[in-house]
Amino acid sequence: MTVHGNRTARANTTARRGMHLAAHFPGVNNTTVWADPRSGSQIEFASFEHLARTAERGLFDFFFLAEGLRLREHKGRIHDLDVVGRPESLTVLNALAAVTEHLGLAATVNATFNEPYELARRFATLDHLSGGRAAWNVVTSSDAFTGENFRRGGFLDRSERYTRAAEFVATARELWDSWTPDGTPRPFAHHGRHFDIAGEFTVPRSPQGHPVVIQAGDSDEGREFAASSADVIFTRHGTLEAGRAFYADVKRRLAKHGRSPDDLKIMPGVTVVLGDTPAEARERAEEIRWQQVSPQTALLTLEQVWGVDLSAYDPDGPLPDIDPVADPQLSQGRTRHGDSVAVAEKWRALAQERGLSIRQTVIEASARQSFVGTAEEVAAELEAFVAEDAADGFILVPHLTPGGLDEFVDRVVPLLQERGAFRTAYEGATLRSHLGLADPVWKG
C-alpha cells in the first residue's frame, strides 16, 4: 500500500487536515436559477468546460455530475418549471478530460439500471483517458417509474437496492483487479446473488487501480454501504450540529470494516452566497431564494406536500385550509423527505405566526443557503466545519450555469489558502492523491 507523501507530512505536524472541495454542475431542480439573465445553457459543452476550468483554477479535488434517467412528472405531466435535460455524464467527463489536467471527474451512475461489466469498463476507460481522475458516485433506485426506460424494468425491492449496489461495486473491483499490475489479462469469474458472470476484462488496470467510489445515500443502509465500500460520502447535512453527528456516526462505522477514519471523506453538498458586507450577502441570499421559488414553483412545492391540485390558490395569498392527503403518485421521479402531514402542520404554524403568503412560506421553510457572508466569514466558517469534525470538505452547488463558481474561486479560495486550510497547488496527478486516499491493494 502506498502512503502518500502529504499524508506522512500531515501526520508529523499538528496542522489541520487539508480541506477538500468539489464542484457540482447545477442540477435539474429549483436550486438552479434559469430565469436570471446570466444563466447559460445546461447542455452545451461550453458550460461544462467553463465550470470545470473554474474548478481547476480553484484547485478543486473534483467536478461532479448528477444523473437523470427519467424526466420528472407532476400531476401526470412532465414537470416544466425547472431546468431539465442534460447530457450523459461519462461522455461529458471524457470530453472534459481533454480540457483539464488535474481535476477529478465524478459521474453519478445508477447501479440498478446498469451491469457491472459494462460500467466497470466505462469507468476504467475514463480513468485511463484522464490519467487517473475518475470517480463513480454509486446511486440506487427501486422505482418502477424510472424502470420504464430500461430492459430490466424497475422492481428492485428497497432492501435489495444496497445489496445489489454493494455486490455491483465489489464485482467492479474484481474486474479492475483482473489484469495484473504489469499488464497481463487474466480471466475472472464472479458468482453472486445478483451477478453471475465470467470471462476476460478488456481494459488493463487503470492509473488509480480503482476509480474513486462516492456514495450519496443517507439512510442507515446507505451509511453502512458507504462505510464498507466508499471513498467519499456526499451528504446533505448542512448545519454544524447535524454535520458533527453524521460525521461521528459514519466514521465510527469504519473500524468494523477494517478501515481507518481517513479512508472515507465526508463532503456535504453546500451553497454559498457572498457579499461585500454581511448585510449585502444576506440580501443577495434572499434575492436568490425568490428567484429559486417562482410563484409557480411555490404552488408546486405546496402541492407536493398537500398531495392535491392547488392551482386555484394565489401564491401570494394564504396557505390552504384543507388538510393534506398522502399521494405518492402526484410527483414522480423525486426523492421525498418526511411525513407530509407533519410538514404541512409545521408550514401552517410558520405562516400563521409570521403572516406569510404561500410563496413566502415555501421560501422560508424549504432549503436555504448553507453559507452566507463576506468571503472572510465564509472561509472561516468552512474551516471551522472541518476543524470541528463536521466535514472533510464540501461539494459546492452553484445556482447559476456556468458562472456560479467564479466568485467563490476568485474570493474564497485565496483566503482558505492564506489560512493554510486548502492546498496552494495540486501535489499529485490522480484524484486519489488529491483526496489523500491510499492506492488500493491489488487483489490478484
Place this chain on the structure above:
Amino acid sequence: MTSSHGRGRLHLAAALDRPSAYDAGSYVDAARLAERAALDFVTLGDGFARPGPDALAVLARVAPATYRVGLVPTVTVTHTEPFHVQAAVATLDWVGRGRAGWRIEVSTTEGEARLFGRRHAAPADALWQEAGEVADVAARLWDSWEDDAEIRDVATGRFVDRDKLHYVDFTGPHFSVKGPSIVPRPPQGHPVRVVDATEGPARAVAARYADVALVRTAHPAEAAAARAELRAAAAAHGRDPDDLRVLAALEVDLADGEYAADPGHGGGGPRPTPRGPLYRGGPVDLAELIAAWHREGAVDGFHLTPAEPRRDLERLVNGTVPLLQHRGLFRTFYPGSTLRDHLGLTRPANQYAVAGGTS
C-alpha cells in the same frame, strides 16, 4: 450531392483502431491527422470480446481536441441498454458540436453473453432484428425533444414547453422504452448511423436505418451491386435513396511501393483475405483505385482501415488524399461544420413535430 450513378461527392473515412492503446495521446494524434486531410469521419471499433477501451469514451476525449472531423465509435446493442446508448451518442454529438456518428454492432458470441450473464448468445438474424429496433428507438428518443422545447418563459415560470416533449412508448419483443430522452435533441437532430452492410441481416437494417452503409468487398462490381440493392431497399422503406451513402471498406497496407508489383495487385486492386479485402500497394496506386471505383459509380466513397495504424494513416493523408484533392475529386477543407454537412445529408425532420406536436 450524390446521384444514382454514384459519381457524386467523394467521401473518405479512416479507422483509428490500434492495439493496446488506452491513453488518449495516440487517438488524438491520429484524429488530428485525419482532420488535416479533411476526411469525413474517423471510426473506432469496439466490442466486449477483445482488449480495448470504450470507443465512444475515446472519441468523446478526442472531440475537444478536434474541430471538424466526424467521430464514429462502434457501440454494441445486444447487451446494453438502448436508453443509455442513445443518450451517450446524443451526448457525443453535443460535446462534438454536431460531429457524432454511431456504428451499430451486435454481440453474437456466448463468451460475450457470459460477461453479462443476462441472456444467452443468439443467431445473427435475431440480433440484427433487435439492432434495428434499437436504431428505431434511438431516433425516436432523439426526436422526443423538439428543437424548440426549451422556452425559458419567465412570465409563466416554465423552462420547457412540455407539449414539445414526447413519450416514445416503444414496446418491442426484446425491450420497451417509455421516454422522453433525458438529453435534448442533439445538434444534428439524428447523429449519423453507420452499419456494416456486408452480411444479409445487417444489410436489411442498413437499408432501413443507416445513413452510411459499409460494404467489405475486393470487387467494384460487387460493391456496385450492394449499393444498388441498398438503395432499392431504402426506397422500398419509403426513404430517399440519396439519403444513404455507401462506402467500400478496405484494409490498406501502404508499405513500400514494391508491393505494387505483387501479382494480383498489378492494377492496384485489393484482394480478398480471411480478414476482409486488403489493398496492398503505394499511396499513389490507392488514389488511382479510389478514383476508378468512384468514377465507375460503384460507391460513394471509402472507409479505410490502416494495416499499420500510424504509418498507413500518415501515407493516406500525405500521399493518397493530396492526389485526390489535386484532381479535384476530394475537398481541401471542410465547408460545413457537422458530420451531416460533410456527408451531404440534411438534418432530419422531427417525427413527432411532423405528426402534429401531440405528446
